[in-house]
Amino acid sequence: MNEEIIIAGFGGQGVLSMGQILCYGGVMQNKEVTWMPSYGPEMRGGTANCTAIISDEKISSPVLNAYDTAIMLNQPSLDKFEETVKPGGMLIYETNGIIRKPERKDIDIYSIGAYDESIKMKNTKIFNMIVIGGFLKARPILDVENVIKGLEKVLPERYHHLIPLNEEAIRKGMEIIKVENKLK
Amino acid sequence: MKELRLMKGNEALEEAAIRAGVDAYFGYPITPQSEIIEYLMAEDTEKRTGMVVLQAESEVAAINMIYGAAGCGKKALTSSSGPGISLKQEGLSYIAGAELPCVVVNIVRGGPGLGTIQPSQSDYLQSVKGGGHGDYKLIVLAPATVQETVDYVKLAFELAFKYRNPVMILSDGIIGQMMEKVELFEQMPRSTKEYEWATTGKKPGKDHVIVTSLQLKPEEQEEVNLRLQAKYREVEKNEVMYEAYNIDDAEYLFVSFGSCARITQKAMEMAREKGYKVGQIRPQTLYPYPAEIINKLADQVKGVFTVEMNDGQMVEDVRLAVNGKVPVEHYGRFGGMIPSPDEILNAFEQKFIGG
Numbered sequence: 187m188n189e190e191i192i193i194a195g196f197g198g199q200g201v202l203s204m205g206q207i208l209c210y211g212g213v214m215q216n217k218e219v220t221w222m223p224s225y226g227p228e229m230r231g232g233t234a235n236c237t238a239i240i241s242d243e244k245i246s247s248p249v250l251n252a253y254d255t256a257i258m259l260n261q262p263s264l265d266k267f268e269e270t271v272k273p274g275g276m277l278i279y280e281t282n283g284i285i286r287k288p289e290r291k292d293i294d295i296y297s298i299g300a301y302d303e304s305i306k307m308k309n310t311k312i313f314n315m316i317v318i319g320g321f322l323k324a325r326p327i328l329d330v331e332n333v334i335k336g337l338e339k340v341l342p343e344r345y346h347h348l349i350p351l352n353e354e355a356i357r358k359g360m361e362i363i364k365v366e367n368k369l370k
Numbered sequence: 371m372k373e374l375r376l377m378k379g380n381e382a383l384e385e386a387a388i389r390a391g392v393d394a395y396f397g398y399p400i401t402p403q404s405e406i407i408e409y410l411m412a413e414d415t416e417k418r419t420g421m422v423v424l425q426a427e428s429e430v431a432a433i434n435m436i437y438g439a440a441g442c443g444k445k446a447l448t449s450s451s452g453p454g455i456s457l458k459q460e461g462l463s464y465i466a467g468a469e470l471p472c473v474v475v476n477i478v479r480g481g482p483g484l485g486t487i488q489p490s491q492s493d494y495l496q497s498v499k500g501g502g503h504g505d506y507k508l509i510v511l512a513p514a515t516v517q518e519t520v521d522y523v524k525l526a527f528e529l530a531f532k533y534r535n536p537v538m539i540l541s542d543g544i545i546g547q548m549m550e551k552v553e554l555f556e557q558m559p560r561s562t563k564e565y566e567w568a569t570t571g572k573k574p575g576k577d578h579v580i581v582t583s584l585q586l587k588p589e590e591q592e593e594v595n596l597r598l599q600a601k602y603r604e605v606e607k608n609e610v611m612y613e614a615y616n617i618d619d620a621e622y623l624f625v626s627f628g629s630c631a632r633i634t635q636k637a638m639e640m641a642r643e644k645g646y647k648v649g650q651i652r653p654q655t656l657y658p659y660p661a662e663i664i665n666k667l668a669d670q671v672k673g674v675f676t677v678e679m680n681d682g683q684m685v686e687d688v689r690l691a692v693n694g695k696v697p698v699e700h701y702g703r704f705g706g707m708i709p710s711p712d713e714i715l716n717a718f719e720q721k722f723i724g725g
Binding site for chain 1: 374375376544547548549550551629632633635636639708710711712713
């Protein structure tokens with residue numbers, strides 16, 4: 187297994203921490219992992235993206251130009267990265283604020299209304315955990331319990347009472363993710 | 371049991387420094403390595419190990435504090451990025467001239483001048499060919515992973531004290547900012563060893579110890595130079611490190627170091643899939659340079675291809691190693707731009723395969 191993931195969206199959506207949580211989940215499951223953020227003066231308030239690679243083997247390049255999975259959380263990111271998904275790969279997009287849907291026919295496409303769901307759950311901070319749940323449903327490369335274990339490592343102890351809420355968000359994401367285009 | 375963590379390169383570097391029993395860090399913040407001093411401050415090192423962490427008033431002050439601490443036989447560390455490292459060159463030359471151990475980390479960003487804050491490898495020549503004035507060398511280590519960053523902190527201090535010479539860890543913004551799984555070594559105690567060359571106060575019945583890089587008589591300066599050169603020959607004999615991939619049947623050889631070597635490795639894998647027999651050498655020490663293995667492989671391959679995030683700096687050492695046996699070509703991106711694997715593969719095909 188070698189999963190190369192790009193996650194992109196607005197700063198503040200939890201883009202970077204999503205990648206970190208997946209990587210920590212990978213560490214817990216004895217995988218090799220690399221997390222690489224886009225960093226630069228344009229980050230604050232602008233678009234943010236990170237690459238997360240989870241693999242059974244040693245990872246070579248942390249910098250990629252084609253991905254197995256793209257998780258796109260806004261329109262500019264979707265426009266920019268849709269074409270970078272490898273043929274046969276997968277794209278997940280957040281439906282909120284999307285005017286132009288992805289058009290590729292040679293990849294699996296999923297949509298997830300994580301933002302609306304997070305409002306229903308009365309906590310928009312768990313938005314990114316809902317998306318992680320959706321991803322894990324579509325690509326079950328990690329066990330949910332390992333992702334939760336990873337979360338315990340990422341979160342400072344004073345936030346550990348929020349872990350059950352995060353787990354609930356992951357389960358919710360697994361429920362609400364929708365298939366838009368599925369390759370045979 | 372060894373401890374497993376997911377850490378950013380810059381944070382892992384400092385955790386390793388604390389665990390290696392470093393006595394003092396003096397530095398001045400600059401992107402992309404400001405996490406280093408932030409991490410040290412947050413860790414409250416004075417409580418953990420007694421390590422002194424001080425933000426100096428400038429880079430020049432920081433390197434001279436290092437000179438002072440090293441003169442007392444302490445493990446001293448500083449870090450910066452290109453513009454700050456340039457300011458430290460005078461101090462580095464003095465420390466090398468006075469034959470003192472210290473470790474300097476350069477998390478390289480794009481230059482020249484203030485440049486960009488994005489990753490680059492444009493300080494290669496500055497690191498391995500001097501940078502400061504006079505006939506001196508830094509031992510230069512080039513990590514490519516977060517794990518290597520951790521391991522090289524320990525190694526750097528071992529080498530610095532073994533040869534009483536400054537050691538540089540030449541890293542870049544990619545390795546500094548990226549997170550990977552690391553195995554941390556256990557806390558080592560801070561050393562209490564008294565070195566006979568260290569200035570820790572005159573002992574009864576013993577001569578003064580003098581730390582200096584100033585020799586007024588040319589005969590004495592030449593003696594210092596000869597001693598330094600003898601030391602560098604020892605370093606060249608003992609400390610060369612590199613990693614080799616797929617060289618047994620290689621018809622072409624890629625050479626690349628640091629973060630860029632990993633991107634190049636991906637390009638090598640892609641080249642193999644297309645049927646080109648490509649191998650790769652990744653120098654882990656930039657000085658001393660793994661010239662011997664490259665020279666040997668030049669008898670076997672049709673061409674050597676270097677990939678760097680600069681305008682072709684290490685390629686000079688590769689050309690010296692290949693010594694005209696086969697064509698040597700270079701591909702580089704600079705100014706903070708990072709080459710992609712398929713871009714490297716394209717450049718290789720254009721230069722060596724044609725059409």
